[in-house]
Amino acid sequence: MYSKFFNLRTEKQERIINAAVYEFANKGFDNASTNEIVKAAGISKGLLFHYFNNKKDLYLFLYDYFLEVLMEKFNPKIDGDEKDFLKKCRDVTILKLDLIKIYPDMFNFLSNAHFEESVEIKDDLDKREKKMITESFSKLYSNIDYNLFAENIDIESALKIIMWTLEGFSNQQQQKIKGKSLINLNSEEIIPEMDKYLDTLRKTLYR
Amino acid sequence: MYSKFFNLRTEKQERIINAAVYEFANKGFDNASTNEIVKAAGISKGLLFHYFNNKKDLYLFLYDYFLEVLMEKFNPKIDGDEKDFLKKCRDVTILKLDLIKIYPDMFNFLSNAHFEESVEIKDDLDKREKKMITESFSKLYSNIDYNLFAENIDIESALKIIMWTLEGFSNQQQQKIKGKSLINLNSEEIIPEMDKYLDTLRKTLYR
Amino acid sequence: MYSKFFNLRTEKQERIINAAVYEFANKGFDNASTNEIVKAAGISKGLLFHYFNNKKDLYLFLYDYFLEVLMEKFNPKIDGDEKDFLKKCRDVTILKLDLIKIYPDMFNFLSNAHFEESVEIKDDLDKREKKMITESFSKLYSNIDYNLFAENIDIESALKIIMWTLEGFSNQQQQKIKGKSLINLNSEEIIPEMDKYLDTLRKTLYR
Amino acid sequence: MYSKFFNLRTEKQERIINAAVYEFANKGFDNASTNEIVKAAGISKGLLFHYFNNKKDLYLFLYDYFLEVLMEKFNPKIDGDEKDFLKKCRDVTILKLDLIKIYPDMFNFLSNAHFEESVEIKDDLDKREKKMITESFSKLYSNIDYNLFAENIDIESALKIIMWTLEGFSNQQQQKIKGKSLINLNSEEIIPEMDKYLDTLRKTLYR
DNA sequence: TATGAATGAGAATTCATTCAT
DNA sequence: GATGAATGAATTCTCATTCAT
16 A cells, blocks of 8 residues: 555655644644645655655545554553453553653644544544444453442443543643643653542442 | 624524534634635625624634523523532533534534634634633532532542533534434433433442 | 715815825825725715715826815916026925925825826826826926026026926935924925025026 | 746746736736736746745845846946046936836836835835945945036035936936837937936036 | 615635646 | 646635615
């Protein structure tokens, strides 16, 4: 598929990928400018379209590429033998917060992709997301020790409450980060705050 | 301010508002086309700019207009004398779900506004949001009977967990609605499902 | 012709004239905005076109109107019984410099009209100017005592040299004024400077 | 800076320059239409903006370009070792009249630039003009043999009178040319006429 | 007289994509 | 593989003028 691109020397590949993900992450699909991408990557206009047929294909290539990067990181944790759902979710969230720091554009890109409104790519993204989400969630939910939960509560509700709480927390953090230098982002402050919520959940939902 | 516009006969006002909110809701600020708006509203190019100076003003007008509509609906509930936080949140969420059905574009527009990345309007939106959110949340959090909560838990965490759960639930519903005919949207299915989560929260967080 | 307009009460006439001449003087024909004119004059759009058929007619009306004002001031001096050409020119130039202070927009308007490039009005302006200039110059040149000039020089050249010198001087002054408050414009400085040039001309061209 | 443009083959460069200077010279900055320019130059809309970022840059490019052309012609004369101010001015005026015939649009463009009122470019033009005028005039006034002037007259006035006379004469010629076919423009008629004025000046201002 | 809503051609500028070199 | 000149439809916005009220 993109063999032409992958035959480039790695340094050039990275220059192109970084330029493109930065542009898409900050401006969305429609407003990203291929002009800016080639300028930032230091290549000619024609070359970009030589490797990636068009803007749409470039976007979807990046999406698939980074999703793979992401999954390689997450899967070991999701697949792992941790049976305590709260701990499992905590591990995944910490990974997520770590990745925000390491690849800010990548994460921005992927989460913006979720809200991408451009008609041109919406359908293709939806297909990919559904597949990805279904697979990941089934893994996340598998191999859980349900005996840890309190007896009289609806397990399904409990699982969702935990996940929405962590999702809400992540969004809150991301909101706080916006505009701040990433260097100042300190997980030593974030994780204890997260644990406050997890403690409450553990106290109430677990037996 | 927009007296020129409000002097129009109501039918025309609505045609313009609907056309504009539909376009902005589906494409975001930058990619919404004023051309499409005037075409859908059945008016001339010049007229739109006769009423609203420019695209940005039109967008912010819609934002303020719908926020007012929204607040008129919400405020009575938020201000009301319900002291049970869970019940209060339930009332507000039901209103929200109602409004999604009645004004899908409006709700889409307002919630997309929250993620709007266009530099041209970001600052103005941020100002408005901060003000609105601060006011509404302070109301939502006021007049709560904290004695209802279980003794040994962190109240702040509990409040957040409740709100994130309902937020997550709303998003899930909105996700389900996408693309479906709104007529098939039945609150008789949704509210019981929501109550399932609220019951779990009540059982665990309340005394 | 413009009887409808002249039947208005004087105050309204002046408001409209002032608004229009200010706009045309500052932006030229094409870039003057009828919108700005009606706003500044405090009348409706329709009314302007009720009195003056269109933008072009309004412009030419102003031109004719102010030219008349100008001529009423100049003619007595030009027609007068002063036979010394240098003195006559001096008188006219002083009048001109006075008018710059009294009606800055009018003078600006008329002198810009001379450089107006808009195809829409060029021809009409040229006709008027040629007529006006021919008439005025013939008056200026009439009734001159040629015996005052030195014997051996070409009189025609001398007349032109005098006029071009005063034209150059006027332009130099107007250049200096630009941007300065008109209140600071002091003929007590200007006239002696002008006389310096006139003295030189008198010493050399007159006998 | 404009290397992209200068890499084009000369024929195309000229087509674009001629189309642009013609449009600007005849309509001024604001009313010149980039649409008309590309139509006249036989290029696409996008291409003009590929070479020159925007209308303003195109205008200023032309200004600088033609000023350089002009200066290359003028400087040898201005810098030259002619010490007779009248002769020096005569040489420069003849050059000017030559250039009017060869590049009528260029000259029109540059002299209109002096009266350009558009706020968008006024400041940039003023800066350039001030610099250019200061430099050129200081050269023109340098290396003059003041002993040629009559003893009892004010030298400063004399210099100005000479320059204003030649300026007035040039303008008169340019006025005459307007609309006439340039082929009929004959310097064999113009120069003797100019010399008539110069003779009068020499007779009266020189010793 | 007087209003101001309504029109639509035309303005400058952007941008993904193509293709000859 | 690599370049960048070239395209032209689409963008937002302006403006003189008309006309029903």
